[in-house]
Amino acid sequence: ALLGACGSHPNPPASAPKTTAEKPLNQPPRPMTLVRHGRKVTITMYAEETKVQIAPGVTFPAWTFDGTVPGPVIYLKQGDDVSLTLHNLDPRMPHSIDLHAALVAPNQNFTPVLPGQSKTIHFVASVPGVFMYHCESSPMPLHIAQGMYGMAIVTPPGQKPPLYTLVQSEFYKPNNLNAVLTAQPRYVVFNGSADRYVQNPLPAPLDKPFTIAVVNAGPNEISAFHVVGSILRDVQDTGNPQNHLYDVQTITIPPGGGALIHLEFTQPGSYSFVSHAMNQFDRGAAGIFDVKRQ
Amino acid sequence: ALLGACGSHPNPPASAPKTTAEKPLNQPPRPMTLVRHGRKVTITMYAEETKVQIAPGVTFPAWTFDGTVPGPVIYLKQGDDVSLTLHNLDPRMPHSIDLHAALVAPNQNFTPVLPGQSKTIHFVASVPGVFMYHCESSPMPLHIAQGMYGMAIVTPPGQKPPLYTLVQSEFYKPNNLNAVLTAQPRYVVFNGSADRYVQNPLPAPLDKPFTIAVVNAGPNEISAFHVVGSILRDVQDTGNPQNHLYDVQTITIPPGGGALIHLEFTQPGSYSFVSHAMNQFDRGAAGIFDVKRQ
Amino acid sequence: ALLGACGSHPNPPASAPKTTAEKPLNQPPRPMTLVRHGRKVTITMYAEETKVQIAPGVTFPAWTFDGTVPGPVIYLKQGDDVSLTLHNLDPRMPHSIDLHAALVAPNQNFTPVLPGQSKTIHFVASVPGVFMYHCESSPMPLHIAQGMYGMAIVTPPGQKPPLYTLVQSEFYKPNNLNAVLTAQPRYVVFNGSADRYVQNPLPAPLDKPFTIAVVNAGPNEISAFHVVGSILRDVQDTGNPQNHLYDVQTITIPPGGGALIHLEFTQPGSYSFVSHAMNQFDRGAAGIFDVKRQ
Ligand SMILES: [Cu+2]
Ligand SMILES: [Cu+2]
Ligand SMILES: [Cu+2]
Ligand SMILES: [Cu+2]
Ligand SMILES: [Cu+2]
């Protein structure tokens, strides 16, 4: 699939092969399972075509991990020995999973899983951080634009998982590779739906430091992550404990990138988190932290 | 206003409510005042509609802080106790001010000030750095695109203010939210006017280190700040004394971001500063340091 | 040329003066020479118009350094005393060279060399790193888009040159400034040709750390550099030994920027390196490391 996608690059985008299916499916979401025995972690995930809501009143015929966009957050601990099985429940096309946390040969591990088939990959979560995962089947830009991405978090010893996880991503005209490659996004969202946390703010503590993990799934745009009325006390690129930027107002997160961000609020109130790129903000890249004494 | 703006996100940009006023006003600039008594700093600013020049021979019907684009640089010292009053002299619409240097509840402090009204906010400038400020009234992308932004600098103890301040920003078709969200900028400028420092270079010292503060106000684009014939000796993200990148050729500054940059020139001559993104450079994101022994 | 280009900024892009030549030339490539005597390095380069291949079956009428796009990699050692002569073999227009590694007065050194003329500049390579060089003649966006760029590497004492050098860049409609400024790129490539390292993968060692140097020549877009199945063990902005980001999944490289990246693969296989911006990946910003025990 990777080579397949790359083999298609000499064609200009407009003539790229369409994988358009005539009629969207709406397969029932099938949740990920994650079972831990000591350091052994066994994960089972499902590729499915499922309708999701991407803005108030707007549905999208998505290709998904486990029936949601983004897919589920995969919580791991540094050193975990992971076996991950992807079942492709989608009857119509191959899918695959590429985890940025998995340092493994892509041509052995991130390869397409045919409809009705499954594949198990194995890796040790040796590097701590906040990682994107995504489908890598051809054409990859379309599989990502259709919704096949999520976050994997690998916490180092002694570190708690973040209070919140936010995946920024863009939605284009559905199932249209040309739109993904050449049009402006219709929506830019956190966790799959424009302004979802404007309508349902995220509770956050007062006078108490906490962390959030942010991944930018793209497929195309760079995020300018910012919290109104606050400052990013410590930004750790890729969530790595060795990387620090202190008291940063706005952080650039490229597509395929992520960060662990330390926050602390000292006044109760409503604090928006946004992409400070106004054309992303306006398309839905906004949410609210509702800060109260807890 | 923040919630108001966010409430409009579900509408696609093209149908977003217009705040277009039929006839531009040209209110006389009213300068900011800043009065210091020890650590107490009292600032008074004015929202106004004023015509400004954004390129040689090109005027723009701006919405402004104090009659200029960008608004005035607010110089503070770390620990200052600041009271800032915004008088809205604009008879036609609400405005507000959001300072990235102010760690305060946005829903109490960055709220709209109605025409003819004023509002005072209070904050301690606890975090040093180079910060953007801007109007946050709805629709925020338009208020920023119309010119309502500027720089606030908070210097830590023992640090001098920078020799120069540069605010990069874009201009679109005036008073047109759809253009701001979907069109390419007409001009990309430093300190409000295309090539102003090409025509009037900034004097700079020879063999003597100095600093400049750069903010990217956007509203949309990422700056690739570069100094031709030189190198950025030390780049401090958000101007924070804990952040350093040394001897960097070009630095990414997202919309809503800023940096303190250390420079030193060792030959007399003309050194352009640019955004190295050529489509920004060509639209006016260029200026010149005129380096002479002083 | 710099001032000339800047003098043209007040004109909107669409009306910018064309330097379009009716019929492309195809001058034979003339390789750079680099002669070292101790710390004295003498370089001779040639500006030429030469047809190059930018994708399988696609030629481009380029303006070049030495007949290739990108131009040759200039390998230097920190402290080298460099004399660089540019011969302009192009009969039709002035060219010039601006090296980000050269801390010299642009108005004395990066000035246009007329057809048939030559110019020698002198600089000490005082700062280590991975640098872009490019033509700076007016209109600079077009000279870069036509192919006039490359990488200069300045290695500090005791450091070996990188195993590979990768220059990311975009191709637009040839010889069309308006397309460079307003259109989307037709191709986004590493080392001058879409997917060249997909078709001819780069051999890389197993279980052995190595470095690559990456420059983004633009002219416009920001790279989101990523290696599938791996992680960037250490990213040194501008290749400077003082800058480190560890275990980063994807790194932002602005146009005019560069980095030295440390890699290590622990499984044999095929690992794609890409810009994780999918609209760049799809246009050719992909290649493969073929990892084998060596
Ligand atoms: Cu897929
Ligand atoms: Cu990826
Ligand atoms: Cu306003
Ligand atoms: Cu802001
Ligand atoms: Cu040239």
Ligand SMILES: [Cu+2]
């Ligand atoms: Cu340059």
Ligand code: NA
């Ligand atoms: Na949202």
Ligand code: NA
């Ligand atoms: Na802030």
Ligand code: NA
């Ligand atoms: Na300018």
Ligand code: NA
């Ligand atoms: Na430089």
Ligand code: NA
């Ligand atoms: Na390539």
Ligand code: NA
């Ligand atoms: Na990775």
Ligand SMILES: [Zn+2]
């Ligand atoms: Zn590919």
Ligand SMILES: [Zn+2]
């Ligand atoms: Zn194992």
Ligand SMILES: [Zn+2]
């Ligand atoms: Zn930290």
Ligand SMILES: [Zn+2]
């Ligand atoms: Zn809003």
Ligand SMILES: [Zn+2]
């Ligand atoms: Zn006070």
Ligand SMILES: [Zn+2]
């Ligand atoms: Zn410093």
Ligand SMILES: [Zn+2]
């Ligand atoms: Zn210029």
Ligand SMILES: [Zn+2]
């Ligand atoms: Zn010398």
Ligand SMILES: [Zn+2]
């Ligand atoms: Zn290192």
